Amino acid sequence: MRRIRVAVIDDSAIVRQVVSELISHAADMEIACTAADPLFALPKMSDAWPDVIVLDIEMPRMDGITFLRKIMAERPTPVVICSSHTERGAQVTMQAMAAGAISIITKPRLGVRQFLHDVTSDLLAAIRTAAHANLRGLQAASGASSALPEARSAEPVVARAPRAGARMVAIGTSTGGTVALENVLRQMPADCPPLVIVQHMPEKFTAAFAERLDSFCIPEIREAQDGDRVLPGRALIAPGGSHMQLVRVASGWAVEVADGPLVNRHKPSVDVLFRSVAKLAGSSALGVIMTGMGDDGARGLKEMHDAGALTLGQDEASCVVYGMPKEAMRLGGVQEQLALPDIARRILELA
Incomplete structure (x- = not known):
């Protein structure tokens, strides 16, 4: 070899x-x-x-x-x-x-x-x-993102469709995910469904990542802090070095950000987030697993699916690394598999 x-x-x-x-x-x-x-x-x-x-x-x-x-x-x-x-x-x-x-x-x-x-x-x-790695998938995602609107005042390229069920969206991604998430979040309108996101990334880097996305995306995008409310028009990105879970509060949902052991060799872990969403949001949630190495999030997405949530996976051709979505497919946790350019549109159709 x-x-x-x-x-x-x-x-x-x-x-x-x-x-x-x-x-x-x-x-x-x-x-x-x-x-x-x-x-x-x-x-x-x-x-x-x-x-x-x-x-x-x-x-x-x-x-x-x-x-x-x-x-x-x-x-x-x-x-x-x-x-x-x-x-x-x-x-x-x-x-x-x-x-x-x-x-x-x-x-x-x-x-x-x-x-x-x-x-x-x-x-x-x-x-x-x-x-x-699939560099063609990375280049395609980067090219598609660069063609999308830059300014906050710009209209999103995705038209809203009638609401069909899910009231919040949980997204998990890893290798290649920074570009994939940019592609999805650039297409979100100001009244997008609440988004909770785990992107495998070291401490301090998630804050810089969220700040960069917030500078040109229409919704509010921020690194999550313990107790942050899960609200329409807001995307919360789990901080590097901490796990993030969904929790109930009197008026809806919030996130709990806390230390803990590595899960699937990661902190934050997609499985930790997805399992909390399965338990607390059930059929009110939409789960999305995108490009990444390994299997973090695959079992959690299956739990979301079994709890009645809608579930999407990124397809192999558009993934930089077809690891996490592949394992989720193998476990039966993915209802629909989509190319990256179609994921944002489908989220808005379903949420």
């Missing part, structure tokens, strides 16, 4: 050294090249183009986002962002995800060597996922 060829581009010699060592010990990977910045990397990559690029953001001469956009325009290649775990790093990384990066590995300012050893399994899993 041919090994995954990986290019590591980072201005930190320690990062290049440690990541190269970790990759060299993986039986299915090898280092294609390393470089301190993109201008050093390009001549090396042109000799033997890598399957995956592990890319820093802040580098001399050419920053990672500029390089990422260049690569995606000229020779699309899966990219794993290795970014600093800071507020500034989160904001910039969101731009990288919008430009086509597959996933994020965070790194601290200090203790980088030990940190990279601690997250070896996550790093290697991200590289493997990127190597098998």
Whole structure:
């Protein structure tokens, strides 16, 4: 079996050294090249183009986002962002995800060597996922999103249909989900149904993600806080590092945001959200599972389905990674499977 060829581009010699060592010990990977910045990397990559690029953001001469956009325009290649775990790093990384990066590995300012050893399994899993990602689905989603209205005052492209049942919508997604969610949320009108969302993402990054979406989407989009009301025209995104559940309050629903153990290796977990929605909202809910690696959310969506909820899944062709929706389909939890461009319209028809 041919090994995954990986290019590591980072201005930190320690990062290049440690990541190269970790990759060299993986039986299915090898280092294609390393470089301190993109201008050093390009001549090396042109000799033997890598399957995956592990890319820093802040580098001399050419920053990672500029390089990422260049690569995606000229020779699309899966990219794993290795970014600093800071507020500034989160904001910039969101731009990288919008430009086509597959996933994020965070790194601290200090203790980088030990940190990279601690997250070896996550790093290697991200590289493997990127190597098998559907870049055509990512590019199609990005292209469709860029064609949608930018301004808050713009009319959504989806027309409202008569209400058919569901009074709230729960969405779960992971790898490739930042672009997929942008595609869906850009099409939501001001009076869209209440939306509760889990996107697998580290701490601080969900706040930057929600802030970015809120800047150009019509509904209110925010990182959820404990006790936030679930209301029409509002999308609540579970914060990285915490689980989010639906809870009843006197006048309807709210969310509970709390710490807890990892579920399916994730916090927040889609299953945690979906199971709470199944229990409390039942047939009043609509569940949507979209692109992502693994099976988080598949069992929870089946529980929603069994509780009478309507359920949708993203199809394989439009997924960056057809993992979570595939498992949900296998379990019988998906009533309808749709291409990404059709999901927002169907949500509004059903809710």
